[in-house]
Amino acid sequence: MRTISTALTAHLAGEVLTTATLWKITRRDGQVFGFSDHDSDLTVSGVTYASTGGHTSSAMVWSDDLSNSNQEVTAVFDHSAITRADVMAGLWDYAAVTLYLVNYMDLSMGVLPLTTGVLGQVTLKRGQFVAELRGLAQLLTQEMGSLYSSTCRAQLGDSRCKVNLTPLTFSGAVTGVTNARVFADTSMTQAGPVLPYTSPGYTIPSANPWTITPVIPQGGSWASDTGVTNAQTGAVFTKVTGAPAVGQYSVTAGVYTFNSINAGTQVTIAMTYAQGYFTYGTLLWLTGQNAGYRMDVRQFSPGSITLALPMTYPISVGDTYTLVAGCDKTATTCRQRFGNFLNFRGEPYIPGTDSILRPQSK
Numbered sequence: 001m002r003t004i005s006t007a008l009t010a011h012l013a014g015e016v017l018t019t020a021t022l023w024k025i026t027r028r029d030g031q032v033f034g035f036s037d038h039d040s041d042l043t044v045s046g047v048t049y050a051s052t053g054g055h056t057s058s059a060m061v062w063s064d065d066l067s068n069s070n071q072e073v074t075a076v077f078d079h080s081a082i083t084r085a086d087v088m089a090g091l092w093d094y095a096a097v098t099l100y101l102v103n104y105m106d107l108s109m110g111v112l113p114l115t116t117g118v119l120g121q122v123t124l125k126r127g128q129f130v131a132e133l134r135g136l137a138q139l140l141t142q143e144m145g146s147l148y149s150s151t152c153r154a155q156l157g158d159s160r161c162k163v164n165l166t167p168l169t170f171s172g173a174v175t176g177v178t179n180a181r182v183f184a185d186t187s188m189t190q191a192g193p194v195l196p197y198t199s200p201g202y203t204i205p206s207a208n209p210w211t212i213t214p215v216i217p218q219g220g221s222w223a224s225d226t227g228v229t230n231a232q233t234g235a236v237f238t239k240v241t242g243a244p245a246v247g248q249y250s251v252t253a254g255v256y257t258f259n260s261i262n263a264g265t266q267v268t269i270a271m272t273y274a275q276g277y278f279t280y281g282t283l284l285w286l287t288g289q290n291a292g293y294r295m296d297v298r299q300f301s302p303g304s305i306t307l308a309l310p311m312t313y314p315i316s317v318g319d320t321y322t323l324v325a326g327c328d329k330t331a332t333t334c335r336q337r338f339g340n341f342l343n344f345r346g347e348p349y350i351p352g353t354d355s356i357l358r359p360q361s362k
Contacts, residue, residue: 008102008109022049022100022111025119027091038104044111085312089293095119097133151329154345162343168325171286174317180310181298188323189302190277193337194223199269201231206263212256217328218299220273222254231266275333276300280326283307288319297326 004012011017020038024047027033034049036042042049086092099114120132147153154160157168176184199214216222228237228249237258238248246261256269278300285291289312296308305323327333331348335341 002113004112005110007106008112011103011106011109012112018103018105019101020104021114022102024049024098024100025092025095026097027095028093029091042102042104042107044100044102044107089312092119099133148347148350150346150348150350152327152331152334152344152346153329154343156327157324160343160345161340163338163340165324169322171320171322173321174288174315174319177315177317180315181307182304183315184304186303188278188300188305190325191302192220192275192277192279192300193333194272194274195220195332195336196226197271197273197332199271201266201268204258204262204265204267208260210258210260210263212258212267212269213254214256214269214271216254216273217275217330218279220275220279221301223272223274225251225256226270226272228256228270229268231268237267275328275337276326278305278323278325280328281324282326283324284322285311286320286322288316289313290315290319297323300326 012019020036020042022042022044023035025033025035032047034044034047035052036049038049038051040051042051082092096116096118098116100111101114102111103109115133117134120134152161157163157165170188170190172185172188174183175186178184197217197220202212202214204210204212214222225239228239229235230237235247240248240250242250244250244257244259246259248259250257254271258265258267276297276299278297281297281300282294283297283305284294293312295311297305298308299306327338329346331341331344331346334344
């Protein structure tokens, strides 16, 4: 229900209108911004609504059936608060928005709330930004429940995970730069845990050299072998150091070699792998051109950090940051690295489609 003052109601009923539209935007980082289509700044309830350049918006449609009331706004980058880098970094995505109508000649009349919602994805088109304003009714169309998954649905350290991130957070400074994603910090020497892992089924190749190189969980490296099993019969292969015979295998640096007679056999490979301490973690830049921006860590080895995506601005030697350890969301990592399996939010033991499609034996 909208409330409007008597004075503003009378003004809107008049023949000559002196109205302006106000946008109040609260970003997810807590910063509040005000914008107006008036030709000068307006201050209402302690918020200064900056005058912006030309912008166009689609019509607003309201209904009483809870259908979505979305609106699209296109504007030019002409205000210092809206930078191309911030838009590309997603800082404006999903910010809370309230639109008001005021009489700019007499702000004491109060405001008429037009609509409330959140910004959808903000995109760039030929030097302009296009922002979608999504009505609150759209939230009712989103799935709010959880879906089954073999990996954890919680984020490391959130209210569901409950792991304390303080001892897992470190500060550092860039000592060398390779590119916009990869840089060095010689002070970051943390070694990640060595964890057990069993690969999905692999089929021994039918051609020379009859080798399998199992895929290690992303961000990790092969550490040691713990056995090979026939996935169809359960028979255990014997490990040898020389050329393998039937039912045998050899392994060197994570490459498994089999006998040609076993070609076509499906096997599972058990091993241990070294997980990067900060792999899947989050980096927050404190200084430098990227200060305030966050980025996920794709891979970490002592002294070297690889980010998931290139940073908006160049990384420079001396830039400081904080780095939080990551989690690959597997049950093994949750149990053995963090001792937090009680709070694991996944279902790793529910059979998937691979179990259904796998050839069945009596």
